[in-house]
Amino acid sequence: MQSQKKLIGLIVALLCCIAMTGCSGNVMSTVLPSAFGEDAVFGEEAIDLKKVVYGHIAIDLPSGYSSLGTVDVTWTPAVTIPDLSLPQYLSTTFYESDGTYFLTQWTRLDTDKFYFKPLSNETVERWGHKWQVTTFTVPTGTVNSEYAQYIAFMKKNDETLPEAFAVKVYAKRFSGRVIVRVLEFVPSTGGSVLIPQFQELYPITAYSTIGAQAGNTAIVP
Numbered sequence: 001m002q003s004q005k006k007l008i009g010l011i012v013a014l015l016c017c018i019a020m021t022g023c024s025g026n027v028m029s030t031v032l033p034s035a036f037g038e039d040a041v042f043g044e045e046a047i048d049l050k051k052v053v054y055g056h057i058a059i060d061l062p063s064g065y066s067s068l069g070t071v072d073v074t075w076t077p078a079v080t081i082p083d084l085s086l087p088q089y090l091s092t093t094f095y096e097s098d099g100t101y102f103l104t105q106w107t108r109l110d111t112d113k114f115y116f117k118p119l120s121n122e123t124v125e126r127w128g129h130k131w132q133v134t135t136f137t138v139p140t141g142t143v144n145s146e147y148a149q150y151i152a153f154m155k156k157n158d159e160t161l162p163e164a165f166a167v168k169v170y171a172k173r174f175s176g177r178v179i180v181r182v183l184e185f186v187p188s189t190g191g192s193v194l195i196p197q198f199q200e201l202y203p204i205t206a207y208s209t210i211g212a213q214a215g216n217t218a219i220v221p
Contacts, residue, residue, distance in 0.1 A: 051095070054106035054180040057172065059127040061095055061102060068094040068157050073105070073149045075198045077114075079205075084111045090181075090198065094153060099162065101185035103150065108178045109204070115176035117203045122172060131170040131182075134201060136192035138185075139164040146197040150185075162187035171201065 049061045071094070074087040092105040109115065119132040138147045140161045147167075154161055166188035171181045179202050 051093070051104060053104040053182060054174055054178065057127075057129060057174065057180050059102070059104065059182055062097070065095040065097040065102060068096055068153075070094075071149075071153050073146065075107070075146060077109075077204050078199045079114070081109075081111055081114050081204070083113065084109070092150075094157075096154075096157065099158070099187050101154065101165075101183075103183040103185070104181075105183070106174070106178060106180045107198075111177075112207075114204050114206050116173055116179055117205055119171060119173050119202070124170070126170060127182075129172060131172050134169045134171070134196065135167065136195055137164050137166050137188050137190055138195055139191040142191070142195065144195045144197060147195060150183075154185075162189075164188045164191050169201075173202075 049063065049065070050058050051061055052058045071092055072089040073092050075090060076087050077084065088107055088110070090105045090107045092103050095102040095104075122130050122132040124131045124133045138144065138151075140151050140163065142148055142151065151161070164187075165185040168184040168186075169181060170183075171179060174180050179198075
């Protein structure tokens with residue numbers, strides 16, 4: 001009986017401490033398991049900010065970003081591919097927070113006769129993977145056919161866009177026929193002389209053949 005009274009007394013003291021502003025933060029950091037996350041509120045579950053780009057490729061978005069939706073952005077290869085339906089599409093999901101955007105996207109060549117060449121300088125590490133990184137500045141009034149599509153989607157959600165965006169493009173060749181990318185848009189001014197489009201950054205080539213008479217095709221990763 002005495003031990004039960006002591007236990008009840010300890011519980012009451014703990015609850016009183018939690019109710020006090022001065023010590024609630026320390027107690028919560030001790031009582032709440034780390035699985036709740038640093039920004040978790042008592043009694044609420046932490047929001048999972050891990051977003052899948054394609055396959056096993058995912059990114060961790062900073063807290064505060066919300067999804068604006070997904071849109072298919074059109075692009076056309078720089079080479080002629082007889083059996084390929086045009087245009088091709090970049091499946092793109094937009095995330096926004098205070099005027100800054102993250103876009104995750106992927107495209108898959110709908111042909112078995114051509115492939116994306118391996119990317120050069122795919123060496124920058126982020127989100128647990130290595131990427132090729134390209135940077136430039138895009139004015140919101142751009143006539144670039146690819147980036148005008150991104151800006152148009154943003155304008156549907158925010159009519160007060162900045163003069164321009166500093167853009168950082170993270171690209172990874174997932175396979176010979178799939179490119180995945182993450183685009184980071186940060187408010188800026190001015191504009192780059194060169195704003196490369198998707199088809200200019202990721203060259204496509206035909207599968208090479210070995211023994212044309214036998215009809216054998218080389219394996220391309």
